[in-house]
Amino acid sequence: MRRTAATAPTKGRSVVRTVGHLVLAQAFVGAASLVINILAARSMGPAGRGSLALLLQLTYVVNLLAVAGSDRSYPATAPVDRGARAATADMLRLVAPAAVLAMAALGPIVLIIDAGTRHHLAVLSGFLLVATVLALNSALRTGAAASGVASPYLTATVAGQVTLVAAAAVLTAGGADSVEVWLIAYGGSLAVAPMVAFGLLRRAAPARPAQRHSLAPARRLGLRLLPAAVAGMITLRVDRIMLPWLGSYEQLGLYIVVATVAELAIWPVQSYVDAQAPRWHQRFLQGDLRVSRPLLAATAYGVVAGIGLIAAGHLLIVPVLGEEYASATGLLIPLAVGAVGYSVSRMAVGLAVATERAGSALIADIPSMVVALGAYLVLIPRHGAMGAAVGSAVAYGAAAVLAVASTLAVTSGRPHRRFRAQSTNNRSRPPSPTRN
Numbered sequence: 001m002r003r004t005a006a007t008a009p010t011k012g013r014s015v016v017r018t019v020g021h022l023v024l025a026q027a028f029v030g031a032a033s034l035v036i037n038i039l040a041a042r043s044m045g046p047a048g049r050g051s052l053a054l055l056l057q058l059t060y061v062v063n064l065l066a067v068a069g070s071d072r073s074y075p076a077t078a079p080v081d082r083g084a085r086a087a088t089a090d091m092l093r094l095v096a097p098a099a100v101l102a103m104a105a106l107g108p109i110v111l112i113i114d115a116g117t118r119h120h121l122a123v124l125s126g127f128l129l130v131a132t133v134l135a136l137n138s139a140l141r142t143g144a145a146a147s148g149v150a151s152p153y154l155t156a157t158v159a160g161q162v163t164l165v166a167a168a169a170v171l172t173a174g175g176a177d178s179v180e181v182w183l184i185a186y187g188g189s190l191a192v193a194p195m196v197a198f199g200l201l202r203r204a205a206p207a208r209p210a211q212r213h214s215l216a217p218a219r220r221l222g223l224r225l226l227p228a229a230v231a232g233m234i235t236l237r238v239d240r241i242m243l244p245w246l247g248s249y250e251q252l253g254l255y256i257v258v259a260t261v262a263e264l265a266i267w268p269v270q271s272y273v274d275a276q277a278p279r280w281h282q283r284f285l286q287g288d289l290r291v292s293r294p295l296l297a298a299t300a301y302g303v304v305a306g307i308g309l310i311a312a313g314h315l316l317i318v319p320v321l322g323e324e325y326a327s328a329t330g331l332l333i334p335l336a337v338g339a340v341g342y343s344v345s346r347m348a349v350g351l352a353v354a355t356e357r358a359g360s361a362l363i364a365d366i367p368s369m370v371v372a373l374g375a376y377l378v379l380i381p382r383h384g385a386m387g388a389a390v391g392s393a394v395a396y397g398a399a400a401v402l403a404v405a406s407t408l409a410v411t412s413g414r415p416h417r418r419f420r421a422q423s424t425n426n427r428s429r430p431p432s433p434t435r436n
Contacts, residue, residue: 021150022141022271025157030264032161036168040182043172051179055127056186058106062131064233066099067138069225074218075146075277076354084152085201088143092136094215094222099135103128119180126183133187136194145274152200160193225353228362231369235395236263239376239388246380247387254328255385258313259392262335265305269298269343273350280354291351291407295344302343306336327385334389341396348403364403368395 040052074094078087110127111120137157144150167189171182240259243252276294283289313332317325345364372395379387 018145018148018150018275019268019272021154022145022275023268025141025150025154026267026271027264028158028161030267032165035165039168039172043175044177044179044182052182055110055123055179055183056130058110059127059131059134062099062102062106063134063138064229065102066095066131066135067142067222067229068094068098068219069222069229070094070218071138071142071222071274072225072229072277072350072353073221074142074215075274076281077217077221078146078278080278080282082147084143084147084149087147088140088197088201090215090218091139091143091146094219095135095139099132103131106131119178122180123183126180126187129187130183130190133190133194137190140194140197142274145271146278148275148278150275152197155200156193156195156197159196160190163192164189221353224362228349228365231365235365235369235372235392235399238372239380239392242376242380243385243388246376247384251384251388254325255331255388257317257325257328258309258331258335258389261313262309262339265309266302266339266342266346269301269346270350273346277350277354280351284355289351289354291348294347294351295404295407298343298347299340302340305343306339309336309339331385331389334386334393338389338393338396341393341398341400345396345399345403348400348407352403352407363406364399367402368399371395371398 044052070091074087074091078090082090107124107128110124137160140153140156144153164186167185168182171185176182240252240256243255280289310332313329317329345368349364372391375391375394376388379391381387383390
């Protein structure tokens with residue numbers, strides 16, 4: 001008991017440090033994305049920027065299919081003493097086959113798309129490069145979250161984003177406006193991140209080789225979570241596709257200013273969930289998982305983040321962006337309400353996934369996707385950006401209610417016999433001497 005009590009604060013500090021590293025990495029990605037979007041828009045013009053954005057969206061689809069829910073399932077099922085190198089190797093084993101299949105399926109679509117260039121093979125090469133790098137980075141991030149060793153991932157992410165911004169600046173200064181050049185530069189720059197990460201992980205070699213363990217539970221749970229992941233992506237992104245279709249590009253421009261900031265504000269919740277998933281899973285196996293405190297913490301964080309979003313928006317939107325964006329301040333309140341719902345739903349789904357039950361994610365994300373689509377179809381034609389903001393608040397509110405109800409249901413009972421047996425095996429396994 002003394003050992004457990006003594007190590008508890010250390011574990012707590014480790015979780016805080018891991019969350020901090022993951023959030024910092026996401027902050028660097030967000031800041032770099034803002035700069036790159038400005039540079040690409042100035043260099044390529046609206047048509048070229050749109051073609052590049054479409055191709056990048058396809059690489060995100062490849063990444064979603066490659067990960068196939070394992071970014072949520074692996075941290076929840078990995079052994080608590082799994083080091084960073086071993087966890088990353090596990091994720092590569094999970095991601096690689098699906099990534100190859102997804103790229104093979106979407107590659108022909110890239111050749112069909114009119115990307116504004118005749119160099120289709122160059123575009124395809126850039127697409128495959130970016131998709132491969134995104135899959136590698138996803139494996140690295142999940143391995144960092146599962147192992148609790150995120151400093152190599154943070155260092156690698158900073159290196160990759162700095163390289164990407166520098167490459168974008170060079171292309172802009174040189175007047176480069178071709179899609180294939182930007183796409184290849186994008187992938188080549190981001191490839192710096194996995195190279196740096198793998199180099200750091202190789203230097204931190206473990207004292208003894210990590211034992212292989214079955215990835216079948218993570219793969220099964222990930223596949224059960226895939227429909228929810230697709231639904232969540234649609235809920236998060238479809239408003240930006242439907243706004244120019246049902247409203248106008250001007251309304252999209254007003255909406256994206258606030259929606260992007262709201263998205264950044266709730267990133268820490270998912271990082272916390274990813275870092276806590278292994279501990280929650282072990283507590284569930286031991287019959288000691290408590291969900292009320294994390295759910296209340298997510299609610300409190302969402303409220304604080306929402307208030308901060310409203311205050312910052314009123315203070316900065318007009319002075320920074322000008323009077324033409326003044327009407328965007330009206331979107332702050334519904335998007336802040338949506339931030340609360342999103343925070344609670346992600347925490348609730350994370351707790352449920354830690355019990356290896358995918359039903360909570362399905363119950364939360366699929367109905368919320370349907371609600372979002374219905375709300376956008378009704379509200380956007382009449383109210384434009386405000387309709388999208390209100391629709392997202394309604395969808396995330398529904399997701400929060402459904403996720404909390406489902407999570408309370410699946411965590412109120414005792415673990416299944418199979419899970420209890422797994423817990424016994426994990427406790428009997430000797431701890432590894434070091435975390436790499």
